[in-house]
Amino acid sequence: MAMVRASSGLAYPDRFYAAATYAGFGSSSNAVTSKFSNDVALLLYALYQQATVGPCNVPKPRSWSPVEQSKWTSWNGLGNMASSEAMRLFVKILEEEDPGWYSRISDFIPEPVVDVEMNHNSKADLPTENEITLPEMKTIPTENGNSVDKDVTEEVVGSVGVYDQWVAPSVSGPRPKPRYEHAATVIDDKMYIFGGNHNGRYLNDLQILDLRNWTWSKVEVKANSGDTGRVTPCAGHSLIPWEGNKLISIAGHSKDASEAINVKAFDLQTYSWSNMKTYGKPPVSRGGQSVTLVGNTLVIFGGQDGNRTLLNDLHILDFETMTWDEIDTIGVSPSPRADHAAAVHAERYLLIFGGGTHSTCFNDLHVLDLKTMEWSKPSQQGEIPSPRAGHAGVTIGESWFIVGGGDNKSGVSETVVLNMSTLSWSVVTTVQGRVPLASEGLSLVLSSYNGEDILVSFGGYNGRYNNEVNLLKPSYKSTLQTTGSGVPALDSASGAQNATNGTRDVDLEFEAGQEAKVREISMENNELQTSEVNEVSESTLAALKAEKEELESALSNEKSQSNELKQQLIEAESKNSDLYKELQSLRVQLAAEQSRCFKLEVNVAELRQKLQTMDALQKEVEILQRQKAASEEAYAKQKQSSGGVWGWLAGTPPPTDA
Structure with a gap:
């Protein structure tokens, strides 16, 4: 069963051919090409020709x-577009024009071959208080023929009785x-x-599977003040637990994507989403990235x-300051890629x-x-996995479990584990048939039962x-290797020379070396004291004692300098924190002053x-004043020439010229 990679994951050729048949290409009698506009129909035709x-x-x-003429022009316009890309675009356009097509073409896609039918409709027994009960299990067929009875809980009801089997x-x-491509x-x-x-279609629902009673439920999201309570549908994002009561959703593809990565938080107490305010320059929006929690930072x-x-860029989000940093690394970084898996080992690698x-x-x-920010490409040991993308992984101690994925030809059926200290691969188990575990874009989480780890896909x-759920109880235990100084490290025999450089701090390295030398000299001194005194001269013993005292003095000085440097580092970090707080305060003041300036500009x-x-x-008043003066002057002249109104009323004739 071949498959082709696409922007959002894998699209199988049988999906493309089913889409093409549904759209009216080929010999199907269910042609629906007439549903589409001429432009869409021509584009589908051109993509079909390009793909086939x-x-x-x-x-x-x-x-x-x-x-x-139009059909030829449309096809010729695609140039040398790859067949895989034409398939992807054909399916994408059909889904945009007719979103429900896939649910109506079950006759076109063969049923997956599964040897055992899984019953997902039966009810699981409800647990008693503070009790976790695993329900009845049915096995996934494996390549080596080892199968588990339908009821694997005969001896202990509710337990997974078999290791390394899904x-x-x-x-x-x-x-x-x-x-798929959920988080x-x-x-x-x-x-x-x-x-x-x-x-x-992208989804934005939040679902819960209670791992105590194996019951699904949907979260009814509540709206914050001034918010609709809805979060943008997305895929290819990452979900990180934080502070015990929050889910952090970061990045992902969406229909209306922003230019920069969005960080959203879901509060498990208020059941509401909120946007998280970040500082610095955020990375460009993306999906299919890896997000790894290391201490209080996201890598x-x-x-x-x-x-x-x-x-293939690297960014870090500090949860304490909510500040983004783009990291400049040294060495040869991995080539640009998506849908990979990432893990952190010993809080260092x-x-x-x-x-x-x-x-x-x-x-x-x-x-x-992560201390030197240097990339290396170590040699891998054991049964190296085949190429894959869209797989999922979790870590248990030094063991990194990888499940699923695809390789452009078929889904990957092996579940593999990497010992992160020795960089040696092993195959845990292999599933048969076209089952969900041999898929791309599945999720894998780590839970526990009766003190034992279980993987949940x-x-x-x-x-x-x-939408299947599968479980595996691994037999691999955590045996984290350590160096002489107690710091976990990658084994040098793995070929990861660059990755193992600097596994101990300089002060610890010097201290361990000096103490070892002091112990060595002390042992030699004791041996000399217990051996025959005649074989060792007094001068040799004195020289050894003097060297021991000198080394102890040097070690004391180095410890003192190390403590001083640590104290200076603490003071610098405190000063940096104070400066950052002052910067934040100045930013707030600046924003307030900018708002005040804006208001003043409006007032001005x-x-x-x-x-x-x-x-x-004022000009109108002056004109009116002039008009009034002119009127008064004209009136005065008229009064003088006519004897006035009262003279006229009294019958007094107006004066005559002499």
């Missing part, structure tokens, strides 16, 4: 038929929509599933932006495995020393969207407008 025949090499038709529990409650995490024995891709690597450009481009998948392993896409503009109005009024 290749670039247009036929001459332009000489007929006068405008339809044939089993499917019976779950109750309304199951989430099938999906998942665990808080307080509850697995949270957020978003994902279903039938080409983000790679992914694919909204223009389908693959990335970031491991990147696999991933892919639009047409190629990788199985390389890269290590970043959900969803994925392998030609069908899945209003006063200027009033002043201009007053000038106009």
